[in-house]
Amino acid sequence: MLMTLNDGGQLEGMKMTGSQSNKKTKAKLKYVIPLAFLALGACATPFRADVQRFDALPATQGQSFAVVASDPDLSGGLEFGQYALLVEQRMTELGYRLTDDPASAELLVQMDYEVDKGREKVVSDYDPFYSSIGYRGHLGRGYYGRHRYRYGYHDPFLFGGHGFSGYGNVRSFTVYTTELDLKINRQSDGQRLFEGTAEARSRSKNLTYLVPNLVEAMFTNFPGNSGEKVRISVAPEKDRK
Numbered sequence: 001m002l003m004t005l006n007d008g009g010q011l012e013g014m015k016m017t018g019s020q021s022n023k024k025t026k027a028k029l030k031y032v033i034p035l036a037f038l039a040l041g042a043c044a045t046p047f048r049a050d051v052q053r054f055d056a057l058p059a060t061q062g063q064s065f066a067v068v069a070s071d072p073d074l075s076g077g078l079e080f081g082q083y084a085l086l087v088e089q090r091m092t093e094l095g096y097r098l099t100d101d102p103a104s105a106e107l108l109v110q111m112d113y114e115v116d117k118g119r120e121k122v123v124s125d126y127d128p129f130y131s132s133i134g135y136r137g138h139l140g141r142g143y144y145g146r147h148r149y150r151y152g153y154h155d156p157f158l159f160g161g162h163g164f165s166g167y168g169n170v171r172s173f174t175v176y177t178t179e180l181d182l183k184i185n186r187q188s189d190g191q192r193l194f195e196g197t198a199e200a201r202s203r204s205k206n207l208t209y210l211v212p213n214l215v216e217a218m219f220t221n222f223p224g225n226s227g228e229k230v231r232i233s234v235a236p237e238k239d240r241k
Contacts, residue, residue: 046233049217053196055226057184060095066102067091070112070181080111083211087111087182090219107193110183113214115205118174176205180214194223198232 067084069075087109088098099105177199184194198214217232224230 046235047200047213047217048231048233049198049200049214050229051196051198051217051220051224051232052229053194053218053222053224053226055194055223056191057193057223062095062097063106064097064099064104065091065107065109065184066099066105067109067111068102070110070183074112079207082208083113083215084111086212086215087219090215090222094219094222106187108185108187110185112181113179113207113211115176115178115207115210118176118205120172121175122170122172124170173203175201175203177201178205178207178210178214180211180218182218196223 067087069077069080074080091109092098096107102108180198182194182196183192185192196218198218200210200214202210204210213234216234220232220234
């Protein structure tokens with residue numbers, strides 16, 4: 001029995017015998033195999049960020065808060081306001097109460113973000129589907145199918161989709177490091193209640209793509225275990241470089 005995809009995207013079976021089965025099987029595989037690879041590529045490229053948080057926040061009791069820029073140059077900017085809105089939404093979902101007056105807020109949320117100038121990295125093409133050689137890099141270990149690689153500059157996800165194209169070619173990429181810093185202070189006495197950093201390495205330096213993903217990573221399982229550094233994956237999005 002040959003299992004194929006029908007028009008609705010579900011599997012269905014067909015009984016065949018002899019040469020008819022072989023011919024039809026080959027014809028169907030021409031379409032089924034590419035679909036499988038496309039599906040794997042689509043689900044294999046989440047946004048990854050390294051997040052570390054230090055927490056001394058009291059229980060949430062509807063405390064008022066306001067989001068402000070740590071860097072005065074960002075204060076009042078339209079771009080900053082767009083990212084601040086994301087933080088406000090997440091804080092509100094956690095049970096805090098937004099106020100438009102930072103001076104009267106019980107909690108002051110200070111946010112900063114930046115992307116560096118990038119570093120050039122030279123890599124060799126590697127296809128994990130066709131090589132039996134482990135792939136080595138930096139920043140921890142990971143697995144892709146049967147093949148091992150290391151997260152970081154030699155991570156196949158960092159350099160495009162589900163594998164490199166071709167063999168043996170040496171290519172160079174500019175890798176950018178983007179960082180989001182978040183601090184929460186209690187205004188009555190100035191006590192620091194929360195510090196968090198989310199960092200990602202990417203071939204993109206587009207902040208409108210990177211910062212929202214870093215905010216999402218920062219608030220995943222918020223506030224987390226104090227002092228613990230974790231790697232958080234955010235659901236894939238369309239390429240917006």
